[in-house]
Amino acid sequence: MQGERWRNPSKVSYQEENSPRWRAEFFAPVFKEITQSLPEVMEIQSQNRRIRLLATMVPDELVNTANLLKKDPRTFIGIVLLADVSGLTMLCEMYKHAGQGGSISLNATLNAYFGYIVQAVYSYGGDVIKITVRFTVSAGNLTFMVIGGNGSYHYLLAGPPLEEVKLAKKVCLPGDLVLAGSAWGHCNPSTYEYVIKDTYNVKIQSLKTSARQAAKRTTILGKSDSSTRTKLFTVDENFSVYWERIDPYDDLIIAARPAITEAVLRQIGKQLRTFVVESVLRLTDTDQPLEYLTEFRQVTAMYVNVIPMKCSVQDLLRLVDDIFVHLVGMIKDRGGCVIRVWLFHKDISFLTVFGLEKNSNESVSKTALQTGVEVRNLIKNFYGVQKVSVSITTAQVTCDLTTLLRSDLPWDRFIQQDSKMLNGVGFSVIYEYIDDVANFGKTDPELLTGYPILGRKVEMNILSLSLDDIGLANREHAGILVKGQSGSGKSRLLDGFVTLIKSRDIATVTLTLTPEFAIEPYSVIYPILTEILDIDEYCSVEVREQKMVKQLGNVVSLEEFCYLNEIMRVRFPISKRCTSEPEFERQAQTVKILKGIFAMPKVRRCILIDNVQNMDLESWQLLSLILDVKHILFIASIEIPLDDLVPKAVSAIYADKRIAHLTLERINPQCLTALACQILNVQAIPEFLERQLHSKPNKNPSYCQALLTAALSHGGLQRVEMTPKKATEYKIMFSPVHMLTKIPLCALPEDVAPALPWERRLKIHACLISNYHQFESSCQSLETNAYKIDSVIQRAARLLMSHWNISVQPNAQPNQVCSPIKTTKVYSSSSSGYDS
Ligand SMILES: Nc1ncnc2c1ncn2[C@@H]1O[C@H](COP(=O)(O)OP(=O)(O)OP(=O)(O)O)[C@@H](O)[C@H]1O
Ligand SMILES: [Mg+2]
Secondary structure: OHHHHOOOHHHOOHHHHHOOOOOHHHOOHHHOOOOOOHHHHHHHHHHHHHHHHHHOOOOHHHHOOOOOOOOOOEEEEEEEEEEEEEOHHHHHHHHHHOOHHHHHHHHHHHHHOHHHHHHHHHHHHOOOOOOEEEEEEEEEEEEEEEEEEOOEEEEEEEOHHHHHHHHHHHOOOOOOEEEEHHHHOOOOHHHEEEEEOOOOEEEEEEEOHHHHHHHHHHHHHHOOOHHHOOOOEEEOOOOOEEEOOOOOOOHHHHHHOHHHHHHHHHOOHHHHHOOOOHHHHHHHOOOOOHHHHOOOOOOEEEEEEEEEOOOOHHHHHHHHHHHHHHHHHHHHHHOEEEEEEEEOOOOEEEEEEEOOOOOOOOOHHHHHHHHHHHHHHHHOOOOOEEEEEEOOOOOOEEEEHHHHHHOOOOHHHEEEEEEEEEOOOEEEEEEEEOOHHHHOOOOOHHHHEEOOOOOOHHHHHHHHHHHHHOOOOOOOOOEEEEEEOOOOOHHHHHHHHHHHHHHOOOEEEEEEOOOHHHHOOOOOHHHHHHHHOOOOOOOOHHHHHHHHHHHHOOOOOHHHHHHHHHHHOOOOOOOHHHHHOOHHHHHHHHHHHHHHHHHOOOOOEEEEEEOHHHOOHHHHHHHHHHHHOOOEEEEEEEEOOOOOOOOHHHHHHHHOOOEEEEEOOOOOHHHHHHHHHHHHOOOEEEHHHHHHHHHOOOOOHHHHHHHHHHHHHOOOEEEEEEOHHHHOOOOEEEOOHHHOOOEEOOOOHHHOOOOOOHHHOOOEEEEEEOOHHHHHHHHHHHHHOHHHHHHHHHHHHHHHHHHOHHHHHHHHOHHHOOOOOOOOOOEOOOOOOEOO
8 A cells, every 4th residue: 555655756657757647736735645755665664564573473353453452351252272282392492403594494484384383393304303283172252351551561361261271181192183072062073083081072083084075175165275375395305404485474474364464554563562572572673574583592481370369250350460560560671571471260370581682691590580589479469369479389489400500599599399390391300499588687677676575574574583493403393384365475475485585595496386286296396306406307317317326426325216216207227125125115215315315415495385285195295304304494385275175285284293384364454555556566546446445355465456457457447657746636545665666586675775755756657547437347247256366367467468568567576486497377477477
């Protein structure tokens, strides 16, 4: 069309030159003929070439849309054909080494017509390069949608047929054609030779003869005989392959995709560009023919997998869009781009690639790994996201050995995981990348401080006296048992104990027991012994054995080591004496050895066990020995059992006279306001809220926490920043400064200088009631679910974290001191704030 408008001056005919012509401009300027200069015309031609090129990179469904960037999901009935090529990675490798010509040919051929590649491979060397294709077909409702923003868009297709082809792939062998039930339902079984693979899938073996003849007739009628195709390569008698030059604008290709011409007519180049990655755009802008756009580049791929919560289709599509926009925003400036997006019913995946840009000095793997951690941390806080994993494993950022080596990052940032089957790589050991070491302290010094414990002076004094007595032969108590109801503050008190103990330079062993500990014999004593002996709990059996021999050589003879086999999970050779002994004698001998071990290092030590009700009986039988070791103080917390079904280990601990019992009373009412402030991370709360808290019969800290977080997440409460002067306008109650001044985790409140009074500060944070009705309803919902407090806390916490991620973290801090080993039902400093 452009060519028609432009007239070549050299071709102007004689008649045109000599005879006067009625031109449009003679009548009125409005009919003026559009004339263009040569450069303009050339520019238009090159623009059109680019549009055609860009249109080849996106599907017709997109090109045919009126507004390409409109995020308007379209649902239609369609057929999905999945051609799954295996061996492509190997093929690419081979072409890469064959030189650039090879890569060009490979790419051009793949782009032009996939069928030819199969022939090419076989012509090239039979089975040397094994490329196999598996075809699976399904049909049904499909949704096509556009996602993105800020100049970067992507399209995706979703729907049950996609899930079905994925499942069909599992029963489809190389070379097979498998139809999912949804597609098979549209076929006439009498036309095919087929095998039913399973309840959902049918493998098509061949077309029956009559059907084949019918197909042939149609082919002839349709004039799509293979002889009309352009040959893409020729093979000479020596089996050398010569590639024909492939013109992507070849009539054949354009005829096969009228949408390409359509794209030029509609001049949608600008919109098409937003769907193509930057580095490809840069190449297309050079006006190179398609075949010269091929490049082999070593890149680092980052695979982000998101498991959404159960939600409506609309919400799911919104979530994909949201994640995509943020993901692009994060990776774009670091040389990353999103290559593909998959949306399945249960998960969403994004394949991103780093290193397409040539001139990046930074190690690409390093950038990808660091970005991976940030991406995971960001996306996991999205509303509606249940789980995120970056790369190939669950909830971690992992990489293979090559990436690790190329990343220039210190080895101690990687933890070796299992071997995994990696696509195109085969079996490879994978490594988890951790950057928490670097972040801890560096990014958020807040996390190294915490609020002081409230109203537990009596308990702290009792501990203090017991610490004084450590090492005395006639000490009153060898242990302290902290008893309290669920959520009464046992773990928090043990954290406070740890700080006090450490301030006295006394060694600690801390352990939080989950119900699983009760099942496995010696599961509690094992981590305690490894800690005392300074052995890595998770090291190999061999390493453990070596360390034990080294550490215990003086107190345990070589024949005696076998007595520790079960407890220490080792395999020392069983001595003759041990085999011949009856069971009770063997146990007595084990007890004797353990006593020697406990007594051996004369360091003052406290062993703190949170939730001791989960202790296994075997561990308690051996651990009770330590009550006789005068330089060890045993401290445990126990939930007051609500029923009579007390585990044996618990009744044994209860019955032991050497242990002092400390029952946790309700938190002092004077501390309630401060507790609420700590939970909300503010300095003042409304008078109304204070009255509400005092009026509740249940003043259990966990209950207060559940109530406040529920009110916050339902919009009943809001957190505001204001000047102390402004605060006087509201009916709000301040808590004493010392109760809300964060102190280093290793320090005691009395060691820290007093903080500025509230009225002398520039800004304070307070909590206000934003909606009384919402507040009341969240209180009521809590009351009706009194027995489900734990789950309410967890739900509220999750919501809370998504709103106030950073500000609340310090509140979640205190309980982590006591729980570094097994953190299952403890509040930790992880960014989710709460581990469940
Ligand atoms: N004395 C206290 N001072 C400040 N905060 C407290 C105090 N006691 C409890 N809390 C807070 O209340 C919440 C519940 O306390 P904690 O987890 O210690 O209870 P628990 O008895 O260990 O509960 P569970 O039975 O579930 O193990 C925590 O967030 C904790 O920080
Ligand atoms: Mg606890």
